[in-house]
Amino acid sequence: MEQHRTRTPQRRQPAQAPSAAPSGGLGEGPAGGPVSVVVAPAPAAAPNRGSRPGGVPPVVLALRRFPDPRLTGIGAGLFAVLTMFLLACADQLLLGGSEIVYGVLFLPVSALTALWVRPADLVTAPIIVPIAFAVGVIPVAGGTGGFGGQAMAVVTALAVHAGWLYGGTLVAGLIASVRKIRQMRERQRHLVRADRAAARRPRV
Secondary structure (H helix, E strand, O other), X not given: OOOOOOOOOOOOOOOOOOOOOOOOOEEEOOOOOEEEOOOOOOOOOOOOOOOOHHHOOHHHHHHHHOOOXXXXXXXXXXXXXXXXXXXXXXXXXXXXXXXHHHHHHHHHHHHHHHHHEOHHHHHHXXXXXXXXXXXXXXXXXXXXXXXXXXXXXXXXXXXXXHHHHHHHXXXXXXXXXXXXXHHHHHHHHHHHHHHHHHHHOOOO
C-alpha cells in the first residue's frame, strides 16, 4: 500500500517594514531585497537680515568701530577749540556765517570732547566747551571797525545764541558725569573683588 506523505504546515512570517537608514542608506524591503531610502535635508533657516554675528545690534557694532582716543585736558581743549574754529570758518565760507548751523555743530563737538577726554580730566570737559564756543564764534560774528567792533560782535553773538552755549555745556557735563559715575562703580567693583580674593587666600 502506498503511504501518502503528509506535509507539516509552515507558518508564514509577517512581512517586515523597510528600515530607513539615518542618512539616506539602504533598507530591507518586504522580500528581503535592498530598498534605497532618500532622506530630504532639513530646510536651512532663513538668515535674519537685521541681526549680526553673535546677536550684536548694528548700532553697537558701528559704535565699536568709532575711534576712542583718550585726550588729556589740554589735548581735549585744543581739539574743541580748533574744531569749532575750523567749522566756523567753513560755515562762513559756505553758508555766509550761519550762527544757527554753528550752534548745531557745537553740540556733537561738545559730546565728543566729553567722550574723548581721559578719566582723570573729566572735570575739564564742561570748562573747555564754552571756551571753544567763544573762540569759534569769532569768524561768524561779523564784527567791523577794528578790535572793539569785533569784540562787541562776539559778545552780542554769545548773548543772542546763549541757548546753544548752555546746551553744549550741558551735554558735556552730563556725559562727563555719567563717565565719572561708571568710573567710580568700576573702582568699587575692583575693590570688592580684591577683598574677596584676599579673604580666600589661606592664612599662613
